[in-house]
Amino acid sequence: MHMKEKMWIGESMYGYHGKILKVDLSDGSVKTIELKEDLAKAFIGGSGLAARLLFDVLDAKTNPLGPDNHLAFMTGPFTATPVPQGSRYIVAGKSAQGFWGEACSGGSFGPALKGAGVDGVIITGAAKKPVYLFVHDSSVEIKDASHLWGKDTIETQEIIKKDLGERRIRVACIGIGGENKVKYASIMNDESRAAGRCGLGAVMGAKNLKAVAAVGDARAEIASEEMLRGILDFYKLVMEASPFYHLLREYGTYGYLDMAFEIGDAPTRYFTRALFPVEKVSSATFKDTYMVRNYACYGCPVACGKVVEYNKRGVKEIDTPEYETMVAFGPLLENYDLDSILYVNHLCNIYGIDTISAGVSIAFAFYLYEKGVIGKKDVGMKLEWGNSETIVKLVEMVAKRSGFGNILAEGTKGMAELLNVDPGEAANVKGLEIPMHDPRAFFGQALSYATGNRGACHLRGDFYQVDLGVGAIPELGIIQMDRFVLDGRVDAVAKYQDVRELYDSLILCKFSFATLSMICDFLNAITGWDYNPESIHKTGERIFNIKRALNNKFGVTREHDKMPRIAIAPLEEGATAGKTPNMEELLKEYYKARKWDWETGKPTKEKLEELGLGDIAAKIWK
Numbered sequence: 001m002h003m004k005e006k007m008w009i010g011e012s013m014y015g016y017h018g019k020i021l022k023v024d025l026s027d028g029s030v031k032t033i034e035l036k037e038d039l040a041k042a043f044i045g046g047s048g049l050a051a052r053l054l055f056d057v058l059d060a061k062t063n064p065l066g067p068d069n070h071l072a073f074m075t076g077p078f079t080a081t082p083v084p085q086g087s088r089y090i091v092a093g094k095s096a097q098g099f100w101g102e103a104c105s106g107g108s109f110g111p112a113l114k115g116a117g118v119d120g121v122i123i124t125g126a127a128k129k130p131v132y133l134f135v136h137d138s139s140v141e142i143k144d145a146s147h148l149w150g151k152d153t154i155e156t157q158e159i160i161k162k163d164l165g166e167r168r169i170r171v172a173c174i175g176i177g178g179e180n181k182v183k184y185a186s187i188m189n190d191e192s193r194a195a196g197r198c199g200l201g202a203v204m205g206a207k208n209l210k211a212v213a214a215v216g217d218a219r220a221e222i223a224s225e226e227m228l229r230g231i232l233d234f235y236k237l238v239m240e241a242s243p244f245y246h247l248l249r250e251y252g253t254y255g256y257l258d259m260a261f262e263i264g265d266a267p268t269r270y271f272t273r274a275l276f277p278v279e280k281v282s283s284a285t286f287k288d289t290y291m292v293r294n295y296a297c298y299g300c301p302v303a304c305g306k307v308v309e310y311n312k313r314g315v316k317e318i319d320t321p322e323y324e325t326m327v328a329f330g331p332l333l334e335n336y337d338l339d340s341i342l343y344v345n346h347l348c349n350i351y352g353i354d355t356i357s358a359g360v361s362i363a364f365a366f367y368l369y370e371k372g373v374i375g376k377k378d379v380g381m382k383l384e385w386g387n388s389e390t391i392v393k394l395v396e397m398v399a400k401r402s403g404f405g406n407i408l409a410e411g412t413k414g415m416a417e418l419l420n421v422d423p424g425e426a427a428n429v430k431g432l433e434i435p436m437h438d439p440r441a442f443f444g445q446a447l448s449y450a451t452g453n454r455g456a457c458h459l460r461g462d463f464y465q466v467d468l469g470v471g472a473i474p475e476l477g478i479i480q481m482d483r484f485v486l487d488g489r490v491d492a493v494a495k496y497q498d499v500r501e502l503y504d505s506l507i508l509c510k511f512s513f514a515t516l517s518m519i520c521d522f523l524n525a526i527t528g529w530d531y532n533p534e535s536i537h538k539t540g541e542r543i544f545n546i547k548r549a550l551n552n553k554f555g556v557t558r559e560h561d562k563m564p565r566i567a568i569a570p571l572e573e574g575a576t577a578g579k580t581p582n583m584e585e586l587l588k589e590y591y592k593a594r595k596w597d598w599e600t601g602k603p604t605k606e607k608l609e610e611l612g613l614g615d616i617a618a619k620i621w622k
């Protein structure tokens with residue numbers, strides 16, 4: 001095996017095009033940012049590189065829904081390479097709620113963007129009328145989107161492909177959720193793949209940006225094809241030997257629901273219960289009820305995506321809800337009508353709204369209604385747990401911001417403020433609604449939610465996977481232990497978060513079966529670098545801390561690293577009865593492990609300097 005001798009080929013390096021476009025929608029100007037190898041090596045790509053590039057242009061004064069916010073559509077060194085599950089893309093910017101925001105999606109948009117000859121596109125300003133971007137041949141065109149405004153996300157993708165006369169074009173776009181600046185509006189691509197979280201669809205809508213389309217076959221050169229081929233052969237054996245691979249192929253993420261019920265991981269009745277009639281929504285019931293076929297993201301042999309034949313309500317086919325959606329519109333609302341969950345999933349996809357935040361916000365309304373905080377007069381209808389038609393109506397109202405939907409569209413944080421409710425009742429961290437992994441079921445997950453850069457996120461710090469026995473990273477000493485005990489391993493939660501940063505920078509699907517050593521091998525084969533598990537962990541730590549520093553710029557302190565009371569109050573039933581993490585103690589340990597300042601919530605100057613972020617330290621500690 002050999003590496004090519006030069007690190008640089010003309011103006012680019014291995015694994016990258018060396019080029020990021022910056023588009024200002026206010027004046028229509030386009031600039032090229034040259035990506036240097038030292039920056040790429042330090043922040044990898046995807047969300048890591050986006051955080052570094054956006055650090056200097058975003059601050060506390062940036063209005064998330066104003067022209068000054070920046071939105072980065074980024075690829076990574078794995079994008080459009082043969083690395084399986086490595087072709088996703090990332091969108092990043094200040095979230096609609098005013099914190100660090102990022103969202104990742106699969107499909108084929110990432111490879112199309114990289115195929116257009118760029119590593120990413122950063123968008124600022126706001127257009128006077130609706131526009132979309134067309135990225136191709138290392139350049140970008142700003143095109144009129146007046147005819148697309150008001151169209152749903154599937155129609156939008158189809159019309160753009162037709163307008164541009166090229167079926168290979170891939171489109172990431174918003175629906176009416178983003179146009180109406182729903183605080184949890186998503187960005188959709190490849191029909192129903194979602195960059196769902198953090199309301200970045202609303203940021204697009206505020207910029208009058210309906211879509212980004214991309215096409216091309218440009219490929220960044222790989223340092224050692226031979227080495228890459230060798231690792232791929234081995235990886236295939238590892239993947240096929242994993243039971244998780246077969247579970248994902250058979251059921252998608254939904255296959256986890258039955259187990260989640262057993263261990264008390266599926267939040268029920270707005271985080272106040274743990275038991276529900278699981279047989280009504282189990283993966284077996286689902287399979288018996290619907291005809292299902294698989295589909296895959298670009299080059300992925302797993303094909304965990306699923307489509308079902310629906311043939312109701314004027315809809316032929318619908319994407320099978322992911323586990324998160326299934327619980328958010330199922331047990332969380334005590335709704336066990338599978339048909340309605342499928343339909344609501346479809347509505348969220350075509351309107352472009354995040355299913356997790358939508359489900360949690362609606363469940364919050366049901367909870368407040370039951371407590372008498374809001375009534376029929378406020379909502380315009382009765383809210384009864386499990387009433388599936390009411391849930392369908394409310395999703396429509398959110399996307400359109402009609403009636404009470406205008407309040408629901410603010411998310412749980414905004415709802416608590418508008419309705420004058422204790423924020424401890426609002427199930428979010430840093431404005432991001434808590435996903436469907438109950439923090440009482442895995443204490444490491446609770447800590448990860450509280451300290452996550454984008455808020456309560458089950459993907460950037462999915463520590464529950466470690467304690468389920470599928471996420472161990474032996475190279476860093478991260479192993480499965482008692483899920484209710486974190487003594488002496490709070491640092492494992494921090495290290496796990498660091499490693500997950502790498503996935504969104506490379507960009508690699510969280511369902512990858514590669515060990516950390518294999519990830520280094522993939523990256524080294526592509527770039528010619530010499531990463532090992534220890535050094536790549538440092539890079540992940542650097543990325544985690546620069547995002548934290550950016551959040552500190554936005555005003556984040558220790559006060560924001562909190563779990564809302566509703567999600568950690570001990571339950572009286574199920575496998576987690578009586579369990580609650582001691583968040584104050586865990587946070588103290590975590591700050592020590594991270595070397596963060598307890599008073600300000602900032603990474604210490606020493607820590608930032610140790611990570612090669614001396615320039616960042618000078619900016620946040622001045």
Ligand code: SF4
Nearest residue numbers: 106297300302304509
């Ligand atoms: S495992 Fe599923 S989500 Fe991940 S890349 Fe493959 S098809 Fe996409």
